[in-house]
Amino acid sequence: MTQSTDGALCSVPKHVAIIMDGNGRWAKERGFPRLEGHRQGAERAREVVEWAADAGVKQISLYAFSTENWDRPKAEVRGLMAILATLLPRELSRMHKNGVRLLTLGDISLLPERAQKAVEKACYKTRENRRIDLILCLNYGGQQEIIDGVKRVFHWACEQSDSLAAIESIDAMQFRSFLWRNELLPVDLLIRTGGELRISNFHLWDAAYAELFFSDTFWPDYSKGEFNQTIADYTSRERRFGLTSEQVTDE
Numbered sequence: 517m518t519q520s521t522d523g524a525l526c527s528v529p530k531h532v533a534i535i536m537d538g539n540g541r542w543a544k545e546r547g548f549p550r551l552e553g554h555r556q557g558a559e560r561a562r563e564v565v566e567w568a569a570d571a572g573v574k575q576i577s578l579y580a581f582s583t584e585n586w587d588r589p590k591a592e593v594r595g596l597m598a599i600l601a602t603l604l605p606r607e608l609s610r611m612h613k614n615g616v617r618l619l620t621l622g623d624i625s626l627l628p629e630r631a632q633k634a635v636e637k638a639c640y641k642t643r644e645n646r647r648i649d650l651i652l653c654l655n656y657g658g659q660q661e662i663i664d665g666v667k668r669v670f671h672w673a674c675e676q677s678d679s680l681a682a683i684e685s686i687d688a689m690q691f692r693s694f695l696w697r698n699e700l701l702p703v704d705l706l707i708r709t710g711g712e713l714r715i716s717n718f719h720l721w722d723a724a725y726a727e728l729f730f731s732d733t734f735w736p737d738y739s740k741g742e743f744n745q746t747i748a749d750y751t752s753r754e755r756r757f758g759l760t761s762e763q764v765t766d767e
């Protein structure tokens with residue numbers, strides 16, 4: 517048993533975030549174009565939401581496109597956006613039936629119109645669903661989110677009678693309210709596939725106390741067995757949040 521982010525004992529992470537990496541190398545190993553890797557990766561993304569829901573996870577964030585990914589070759593960016601625009605409408609009724617609420621994280625106004633419309637439509641149709649939240653991170657960057665938060669704090673402070681005192685009073689919880697998507701829970705478990713040992717600008721604030729898992733598996737090969745094993749490993753970790761082991765155990 518481990519301590520959840522709200523202090524209660526729990527065995528399943530409430531919020532799992534995944535850096536789905538390794539699509540390109542998966543394709544290269546097989547002599548396929550990189551986009552084939554992304555297509556296969558999109559299938560795993562669809563499946564992992566079901567695996568997570570079955571395990572009792574309440575929110576799953578999938579890093580689909582970072583603010584840095586715009587600098588990839590134009591054809592790859594176009595292809596990624598096309599996969600999104602094609603796959604989402606195709607999967608919408610299944611997602612809806614399975615109780616998935618789609619949310620986005622990141623500035624989707626910069627996506628091509630077709631992709632943007634597909635995302636908006638799916639979010640709207642699934643808005644009442646409560647089994648699991650799928651947070652699709654599109655044009656997402658953790659630094660961008662924090663910069664945006666600082667700007668919002670500034671605007672808010674300007675409207676207060678004593679602006680300096682207002683800024684001085686801000687604590688971590690209040691600052692979080694200026695970031696994107698207030699309904700997000702802190703990330704309990706952060707998984708990165710593809711063998712790289714880095715965060716790549718993902719959930720910089722919300723993953724402050726996340727348990728980290730790195731897998732060498734390329735994302736298109738990621739399996740339900742590996743996911744469930746990671747959830748099981750997570751439950752055997754002791755999350756201390758700065759306390760001593762004895763304090764956590766006594767609680």
Ligand code: IPE
Nearest residue numbers: 536537538539540541542580
């Ligand atoms: C992750 O796979 C998917 C996106 C970033 C969109 P990559 O495309 O980064 O795959 P590798 O790292 O080149 O293998």
Ligand code: IPE
Nearest residue numbers: 535536537579580581582716
């Ligand atoms: C992170 O993967 C972004 C996504 C999975 C969407 P990258 O492949 O872009 O990350 P780096 O460049 O290896 O750090």
Ligand code: MG
Nearest residue numbers: 537538539710
């Ligand atoms: Mg990569």
